[in-house]
Every structure is written in structure tokens, then in C-alpha cells.
Amino acid sequence: MPHNGQLTSQKRFSQIGFSRLIRLEWLERTANLALAGNDESSIYDALQRLLDNKLYGGKNVKGGSREKTIAILRKVWVRPPIHLICLRDDGLEILSHIPREEHVIIHWGMTMAAYPFWSAVAMHIGRQLRLQGTTSVGQVQRRISEQYGERGAVSLAVQKIFLSLADWGLLSRTANRGIYVPGLSFAINDIRVIAWLVEAFLHVHQGGPLMLDTILNSPSLFPFLINPVSAGQLVKASGRLDAFSVGIGQDFLVIGKAN
Structure with a gap:
């Protein structure tokens, strides 16, 4: 019978979690706040100000889009799962020493580690790009639903990851809705x-x-x-x-x- 640690791990790998468009500039700002030595409360307040008037629902709106977005940003760079703290600390240190245009590599790695769902979506995107040179939101939604179940939250989360990757410059939209091609490498x-x-x-x-x-x-x-x-x-x-x-x-x- 699995012990509590195993159950917690299994739950993490079955959760979605990443359900919002996360702009690269927001991750960069969060990492910079952490690098500057701000405490969690200060970072939270700074992110509230950053996202003010950009997303609905502040700290007084339970479940608001802004609160969910901040929760994702904090899980990546401020309060990751305990087994990722050393990875986070080293990631922040690397960010301070590599060119700004390469920061996306570290943001990718930390997001992937904090949100296994992100990695699952990226796996299907990468496979499609290798096979056909394009990737489809609909195709990835179907593949991910086979793993995580036919839930509206799954399809929405896949869509948000595509939008995030486009914002990061790693995917590019085409004239056909929901079809993307590779972006920067x-x-x-x-x-x-x-x-x-x-x-x-x-x-x-x-x-x-x-x-x-x-x-x-x-x-x-x-x-x-x-x-x-x-x-x-x-x-x-x-x-x-x-x-x-x-x-x-x-x-x-x-x-x-x-x-």
C-alpha cells in the first residue's frame, strides 16, 4: 500500500494546475523579485500591482483570474514543491548569469518541473512538430484527454499552454485557427x-x-x-x-x- 509521500507524488502527476495564460514577462518579473531577496508577501503584493487592470479578480475575489495567475507564478519561482527548492535556487542563480534572451530556457525548465501537465502537453506538441511540421490545439487536446480524462478543464488548460508558448515566442500562429508552427529555437x-x-x-x-x-x-x-x-x-x-x-x-x- 502506498505511503503518504507516494500518494502526494501521484496526485501531483495527475493534476492540471496550469490553467492560465502565463506571459514570459510575468515569469521574468517574478524571478527577478525572488532574486532581489523579497519575501513572499512582498512578491505577492508586487504581482498584484503588476497584473492590476490586466486580469479580472484581485485578492478580494476568490478564484479570480488574477489570483490563479499569481498562484502559478508563485509555484514556479516563489514557493515550489519542497523537492524543487534546490532546483529553483540554482535556476535563479543561472538566470543572473546568462543572457536575457536565454532566460526562457530556465523558465521552461522550472515550469515543467512544477507542472508535469505542462510537460505532457509539450511532449505531444513536440511529437506533432517532428512528424508534420505543425501542431494542432485540437489534436493535442484529444491526446491529453486520453491521459487526464475528458474534462473541460483539460481542454482549456491545453489551450492556455499553447497561448503561453506563443507569447514566449516558441510557437507561431498560422492563418488556420488552432494550428501552430515552431517559433524560436x-x-x-x-x-x-x-x-x-x-x-x-x-x-x-x-x-x-x-x-x-x-x-x-x-x-x-x-x-x-x-x-x-x-x-x-x-x-x-x-x-x-x-x-x-x-x-x-x-x-x-x-x-x-x-x-
Whole structure:
């Protein structure tokens, strides 16, 4: 019989959570507030001001769009699940050292880790882009509904993720409603960034183990061209990754006990 920790983990992987358009500038602002050392209350107030007149429903409107949006922003960069705190801290530190145009990589990784549903949607988007060069909101909604159930909330959340990815510049709309093509792509050569992104990916898959090639070539990382690296390089660059081999060219990675 699963213990409480397992039940909590299972629940996290069956939840949607990400149900609003999240603009990249809002994530950037939230991360900057955290980097500046603001406490949770100050960050909450700053986000209320940021979203004032942009979204309906402030702190006095229970369940309002603004409150739900702030909840997502805070879960990513302010109060992530406890097992993601080290990942969050390292992500903030990386943000302070890489060019602004590359920040989307870190926002992607932290959003993916905090919201496994995001990663599931990205996986289907990436698969469609590889197969046909385009991706359809309707097709992804159908695939995700097979995993999460035929619920209106599922279809709405998929739509919001598409809109978010378009805002981030990672998908581009076409003349056909609900059809998107790839947007910006980013080459990732910094070993520390790669190791951090690999750790974020492993958190989506409950810590691994996963084959290195599976991670680096995952459709759920479709906007990124990751420089080939070895498992040993990743372990050396991260204090929380462990690796083992089961054959030639079959290197596996797992989040180690240090996390």
C-alpha cells in the first residue's frame, strides 16, 4: 500500500494546475523579485500591482483570474514543491548569469518541473512538430484527454499552454485557427544549463532513471537544441545527478540522494 509521500507524488502527476495564460514577462518579473531577496508577501503584493487592470479578480475575489495567475507564478519561482527548492535556487542563480534572451530556457525548465501537465502537453506538441511540421490545439487536446480524462478543464488548460508558448515566442500562429508552427529555437551549449535542464526533466519523471539519449532528444524539449554531452559531464556539473550504465551507449541518469 502506498505511503503518504507516494500518494502526494501521484496526485501531483495527475493534476492540471496550469490553467492560465502565463506571459514570459510575468515569469521574468517574478524571478527577478525572488532574486532581489523579497519575501513572499512582498512578491505577492508586487504581482498584484503588476497584473492590476490586466486580469479580472484581485485578492478580494476568490478564484479570480488574477489570483490563479499569481498562484502559478508563485509555484514556479516563489514557493515550489519542497523537492524543487534546490532546483529553483540554482535556476535563479543561472538566470543572473546568462543572457536575457536565454532566460526562457530556465523558465521552461522550472515550469515543467512544477507542472508535469505542462510537460505532457509539450511532449505531444513536440511529437506533432517532428512528424508534420505543425501542431494542432485540437489534436493535442484529444491526446491529453486520453491521459487526464475528458474534462473541460483539460481542454482549456491545453489551450492556455499553447497561448503561453506563443507569447514566449516558441510557437507561431498560422492563418488556420488552432494550428501552430515552431517559433524560436535555442542552442544550449553551457554544460551547467544542460545539467540543470536534465534535472528539471527528471523531476517530471519522478527522479528517473532515464536514458540520457531519451532526455536530450525528448519531444517535450522541442524548442531546444542541446549540445551532445556525456553522463559523466552532467554528473560533474551537478551536485544532484547520478549516472550508471547498463551497456555500451546506454547511460542512465537519476536524481541522487543529495537532493
